[in-house]
Amino acid sequence: MNSYQLDHLQLLESESIHVVREVAAEFERPALLFSGGKDSICLLRLAEKAFRPADLPLPLLNVDTGHHFPELNEFRDRRARQLGARLIVRKVEDAMERFFSFRDSFGQWDTKYQRPEIWNRYNARVNAG
Amino acid sequence: MPHSHHPIEILRFNTCGSVDDGKSTLIGRLLYDSKNLMEDQLEALERSADITGAGAINLANLTDGLRAEREQGITIDVAYRYFATPRRKFIVADTPGHVQYTRNMVTGASTANLSIVLVDARNGVIEQSRRHTYLAALLGIPHLVIAVNKMDLVDWNEERFLEIRDQIEAFLPRLDVFKDVKFIPISALNGDNVVERSKHTPWYEGPTLLGHLETVHIASDWNLSAFRLPVQWVNRPNNPRDAAWHDFRGLSGQIAGGIVKVGQKVMVLPSGTKSTVKEIWTYDGSPQEAFCPQSVTLVLEHDLDVSRGDTIIGLENLPGMSADLHAKICWMHQRPLQRDRKYFLKHTTQTVQAIVTDIENRINISTFDPEPEPDELAVNDIGEIRLRASRPVVFDGYAANRLTGSFILIEQGTNLTVAAGMLQPPTELVKPEYNDFAI
Numbered sequence: 131m132n133s134y135q136l137d138h139l140q141l142l143e144s145e146s147i148h149v150v151r152e153v154a155a156e157f158e159r160p161a162l163l164f165s166g167g168k169d170s171i172c173l174l175r176l177a178e179k180a181f182r183p184a185d186l187p188l189p190l191l192n193v194d195t196g197h198h199f200p201e202l203n204e205f206r207d208r209r210a211r212q213l214g215a216r217l218i219v220r221k222v223e224d225a226m227e228r229f230f231s232f233r234d235s236f237g238q239w240d241t242k243y244q245r246p247e248i249w250n251r252y253n254a255r256v257n258a259g
Numbered sequence: 260m261p262h263s264h265h266p267i268e269i270l271r272f273n274t275c276g277s278v279d280d281g282k283s284t285l286i287g288r289l290l291y292d293s294k295n296l297m298e299d300q301l302e303a304l305e306r307s308a309d310i311t312g313a314g315a316i317n318l319a320n321l322t323d324g325l326r327a328e329r330e331q332g333i334t335i336d337v338a339y340r341y342f343a344t345p346r347r348k349f350i351v352a353d354t355p356g357h358v359q360y361t362r363n364m365v366t367g368a369s370t371a372n373l374s375i376v377l378v379d380a381r382n383g384v385i386e387q388s389r390r391h392t393y394l395a396a397l398l399g400i401p402h403l404v405i406a407v408n409k410m411d412l413v414d415w416n417e418e419r420f421l422e423i424r425d426q427i428e429a430f431l432p433r434l435d436v437f438k439d440v441k442f443i444p445i446s447a448l449n450g451d452n453v454v455e456r457s458k459h460t461p462w463y464e465g466p467t468l469l470g471h472l473e474t475v476h477i478a479s480d481w482n483l484s485a486f487r488l489p490v491q492w493v494n495r496p497n498n499p500r501d502a503a504w505h506d507f508r509g510l511s512g513q514i515a516g517g518i519v520k521v522g523q524k525v526m527v528l529p530s531g532t533k534s535t536v537k538e539i540w541t542y543d544g545s546p547q548e549a550f551c552p553q554s555v556t557l558v559l560e561h562d563l564d565v566s567r568g569d570t571i572i573g574l575e576n577l578p579g580m581s582a583d584l585h586a587k588i589c590w591m592h593q594r595p596l597q598r599d600r601k602y603f604l605k606h607t608t609q610t611v612q613a614i615v616t617d618i619e620n621r622i623n624i625s626t627f628d629p630e631p632e633p634d635e636l637a638v639n640d641i642g643e644i645r646l647r648a649s650r651p652v653v654f655d656g657y658a659a660n661r662l663t664g665s666f667i668l669i670e671q672g673t674n675l676t677v678a679a680g681m682l683q684p685p686t687e688l689v690k691p692e693y694n695d696f697a698i
């Protein structure tokens with residue numbers, strides 16, 4: 131057997147790092163959603179892996195539900211500091227399951243025409259509006 | 260656990276077939292028999308079996324139920340489903356809906372290792388079977404399974420199975436891309452030869468479907484022979500808090516082909532400048548070598564002028580580099596493709612403008628024959644075109660490398676993805692001495 135083989139986690143991690151870097155490179159004002167849940171803690175680690183040793187080139191966007199444990203806010207602030215990331219606290223909609231979903235100028239999401247996601251070529255061009 | 264010394268790999272596959280061939284039932288069967296359902300899904304299933312009275316579990320409902328749950332009122336082109344056995348993890352691209360089938364299948368299958376084409380044993384090989392097999396070949400899917408389904412409805416007749424196999428084998432040589440093709444007689448409904456071996460097919464000596472999915476050799480599906488790193492991101496810490504990183508300049512990307520080693524000579528294209536790999540930087544340490552499809556950050560000996568969209572390559576097995584491109588495309592939008600139209604072309608990490616200089620043919624995907632010089636390509640059409648890009652593109656033929664051999668076309672103005680393109684092999688390769696005079 132050759133040793134040039136990734137296991138499932140390494141493969142998914144490598145693909146995720148690719149996606150995170152594409153987002154940072156292609157979008158005009160990218161941000162990383164950070165809720166403090168396990169998914170976003172994981173995403174934050176992936177971003178760290180994607181951009182180290184530099185600071186995080188995109189800000190953390192925190193969904194503040196108003197029900198946070200103090201420990202969570204403390205963790206959030208500490209991680210942002212460690213990663214050299216700007217922190218924005220705001221309320222936003224939840225994201226759906228594809229990589230990118232686009233909104234029109236009214237903030238609506240055209241669910242009937244989704245951009246097909248082919249290979250690892252993500253079309254990140256945003257329409258004016 | 261078997262093969263615990265091997266890493267657990269991920270196999271991506273898709274299922275295709277016409278309406279009612281049994282796609283939903285098959286996916287449901289795989290999830291159910293490999294015990295990958297959540298307790299609540301199981302309960303719901305068993306409850307619905309009681310209600311219908313038949314006592315049999317409706318596996319198609321399971322898949323369609325998951326689908327509906329996913330969709331929640333939105334149209335999903337491809338839904339991905341996950342299951343696992345101790346040997347492998349599986350990602351199934353399930354393409355619901357039959358309207359945009361070609362488009363959706365191209366999307367779902369673009370990253371697949373394997374395609375399952377379902378054939379209803381009663382109907383035999385129909386036009387759809389040829390279409391789906393053609394698309395799998397077009398997309399360069401290395402492994403093909405022809406699952407002859409509903410064998411219970413033809414009394415498990417071996418002759419029927421062989422007849423279908425012969426019909427498909429008769430046209431396979433024209434497609435000539437699959438590393439392996441397996442024919443498996445199954446009943447998705449009853450589970451024969453899906454996960455459990457069937458007692459109705461003593462004449463069949465091959466693996467069960469899941470057995471094949473678990474063991475088909477996929478480690479060499481990635482290109483490991485020609486090093487390519489499309490630069491995604493230049494990593495340059497600004498005012499790092501740790502002074503050690505002051506002069507760090509890394510070139511980040513996911514390796515799209517081959518292997519790279521510390522000390523190896525590399526060339527940056529399109530400039531042609533050369534350097535040596537000083538370090539392969541990753542968050543988890545600096546290995547001596549890295550390979551496709553790892554995401555890494557390269558540090559070179561020289562501080563070359565490199566930016567996103569450039570490609571770093573090894574000096575063996577060189578790529579093509581040209582502004583004139585020749586490709587097969589699948590057109591995905593209602594507005595047809597026409598000559599002389601300008602699009603954005605996204606290839607690896609660069610986006611250039613490109614004008615369609617010629618539509619050479621449209622492929623009749625039932626006969627596989629090219630129809631020369633059509634006026635346009637309509638939605639779901641496959642054809643061969645020529646493009647002139649605003650800048651040279653560094654590429655390989657799609658058959659050699661699915662990552663550096665593919666692109667998408669984006670309509671200007673609307674920014675919609677309107678085509679998936681697969682490049683023909685370059686007619687001329689970059690020369691090793693290219694731009695030797697540059698520092």
Ligand SMILES: Nc1nc2c(ncn2[C@@H]2O[C@H](COP(=O)(O)OP(=O)(O)O)[C@@H](O)[C@H]2O)c(=O)[nH]1
Pocket residue numbers: 276277278279280281282283284285319408409410411412445446447448449
């Ligand atoms: N007898 C028999 N019926 C099957 C088999 N597989 C699927 N079916 C039936 O064929 C019909 C269509 O199946 P479905 O999975 O919905 O097809 P899809 O449209 O390809 O997803 C359903 O009524 C299934 O119960 C099989 O192996 N044997």
